[in-house]
Amino acid sequence: MFKRVTQSVVNQMDPRGDLVPVRSILDHEHFRPLCLVRRKKKAIFRSSPCYKRTWYTLDDVLLPGEDDKSTESLFPHGGGQDSSQYTIKKSARDRVDGSLSFCVNSTSIELKGAASLSKGWSIKLEKSHIPVPKLEALKTERKINVNHSFIQQLKKIQQDLYVVHEAIETSEEASYEESTEAEGSFVTQLFAKFCAKGTRENKQSITIPKSCTLAFRAIQLGITDGSWDLYYFPKENESTFVSDGFSQGQLGALEKEVKENCQIFSMLSSNLLVIFLKAIKAVMRDRNLFEELTQKMEAVLDETGSCELKTESPDLKDLLSSLQGSPRHLLLKLAEAIAYALDALDELTEYQLLLLLESLEKKIVSQQLKLVKSILEHDTEHGNGHFSMDASLLSSQEEEQKLTIAMVEMSGVKLQKDGSAVWTQEAFSAVAALYVSLYTLDLLSNSH
Template identity: 25%
Template sequence: MFAKSTKNLLSEIDPEGSLVPVSRLNDSDSLVPLGLVIKRNRYWFWQKPKYLPSDFNLSDVLVGDPINPVVFETDFMSFDGKVVDNKSGSVGADIGPGSITVGGAGSSKLHSSFGNLKKQEVDVQKLLQDSKVRVLDLQHSLVQQTREKQREVLAVVKERIITTQPCTVTEELQRDGSCTGMFGFNQKIKVSVNDKGKDIADYDTNISLNIPPKTIIAYGVIELEVSKTGHFELCLLGNVQGGFEVDAPVKVKQAVPVGASPGKTRSKLQKDLEEVQGQFKVLSKLPANTRSSLFQHISVLLENRSAISVLENALEVLCDGTQPDFSKLDQASAVRPTLELVQEAAGKGPTQTTPSGPLQQNPKTVLTATHLLISSLEVMNDSTLRVLKSCCTHVTLQAVLHIVQNMASNRKSSLKDDALAVLADKKVFEKITELFGSCKVSLRKEKDLLITEISNPQDRRPLMLCIAVKGLACIAPPT
């Protein structure tokens, strides 16, 4: 609940900015000015980094005297918003000075009121002067452990957004396509489910999450570029990334690109898909019963976005060569059965013959292929996952696969093609159109042709759609 409320706030006030939403209340105490945060870069090139607050600040890992930051505090803004959203996800907004109000029409409602917020900022000019000749203690445990991870970077907290009064996170949900949610002060969490057609129309569950004043709800960081000697520089520009000098470049998990035919110009979408094409081949070569079971588990997970996030995190841990804590995984959510299935498939991969004898298949291959698919689903919103699940039949997925392949190649699809015969069903065509629309791709008919148009070439959502569809189509059993 807390993570959802902070993420929702930043989606309105800082959608493409540098602020990081706080996901856990416990992290608030660690996010002091110049507190150390570990930035963990992800496996795939479209994934946003994770930020992990630590129990240390910059002075704890310095050689010599501590650095005492100078901090300025100002009024940030007041936030009071109401969002009414239908299944298509359309939202209207009305923004005024110092406050934001968002509204629309549909089946879900969201009301957010964070009251008056404060902003604290570190004096970066003074920090530059104080840190100019300082050195990190490379023997400190946190520094050593971060250096060992190629994808991790040290950063310090430079700004914080803070609540000034007690607040409570409140949510209200309703079934049958109607979901209302509220995040606000001095409220209680209320969950209401309405099953139409039953004698008992609804029931309420009241829960309350109280948030104290002076709670950090968002923060910004400055990354550190650390030399072999321990001297460091502050990365002040957004396009300058930190890291350790001894680190090798971060390697994104991807297949070897497939060369295009001479004389043909490939789109960026097609190039990105070619980089992960090998992962789809791994999924398609799994035993039929494994593919079918994996498809069934993932189909269940499409109804639970939070469970998809848990599975994505667990798969990332496995890809790093460590074991997730299975005792914390909910068996009913299909997360644990999916992990066990993938691990079993990875451990029983086929062998390859070499001149020196049989070579066991790299077990990480199956893990990374599954992680690729789940990572694409993890960045989708609830409405996209809902409509994707409605398309999860073999024949419908094959039709969508045909369309996305042509979209990536900048080709139009012919409605006379046998692969698109299912589109003759009006309801199926409407579902597929809604799926593409939720990923910012327009889909329309022109005579016997089906045309796709990506509204923003820089948007990652069409790529996520392609990866999800190609991955699911590889494991969907014939019907």
């Protein structure tokens, strides 16, 4: 829920800029001004950069200055808060009534019902920032402690480093609530195979504390010996420890990227494919498992030596055991592939993940992959527009058609049974994430 709020804040305040949403409320303190962050590996399916916390601030890795002046003096008004405040409000209520008829095992079933979704919030915000000229002045006053263990490790693995210089924070406590109601002779969120009478109500809410960071801006650092610099316009070959650019392509670039990252899955034995698929399906159902596997893969990629992979989860135990016994070079490739796949799955909605799981059960993932690829052959990256595609790429089974159409629409492309379609603005990233997810599941299910 927090991720939906922060993304909405960024969309309203800076839809075309470089403001980055904080993805987890547990990490918000690590994205305040002067915090050091690392940028995750670039991926075409991400519309904005994604950063990871480091637990350190710029002050932690700088040598003391001559006057031992506190970095608090870098902030305007001494405390970091901007005098200007902003209030963002959002509310929505949708209601859908309808019916559906289909056959299961020669039995005709008619489903009738109504569903409503409401959500709303109002948040007061203020900007916390350090003027860039003051950061520039700090470069001459204080040097980097190149003997700091964190700096030494980053240099060894050649990881780029960024410093947060601006953050959007809540100026008072705020609440966000979602409420879903469904009633009638059939109550479900998916294409589940059960029928019941009754009413279902689901409410979710989150309280966002005062001074919680919702979004931020960061600048790449350049470190040479004890000196440091700020890269305002980093070039493609410019990294932190020498002395990041990104060109978003269309389908060709996406296919190249996904093959480079995931082709290692095609080299796995049948037994390992079963183990890998079982773990991925488990994390798609359980957010806690998703976070656990993500953190362990990042630990493998960040670790310069050996990394012990243990878990209390029976769903992840076989996967982590197989990785633990792999040679180091193979372990890194597999961890990179898993992390890349998880990043793509993380861009999908909760309902899309459930629809993907059902698609696996119905063995239609390979067909869906061809469909999504055909969508990406059109210019979904720019503007709004209509296009037509081969309707035969949709399953001939009505229930499977509905499932696929619903999943694609959640990525911003409205699709009709006759092959006509319309994409919404900036649908490319969402459709690309769906393509990567389908590609990965197709490889792991060995369906081709």
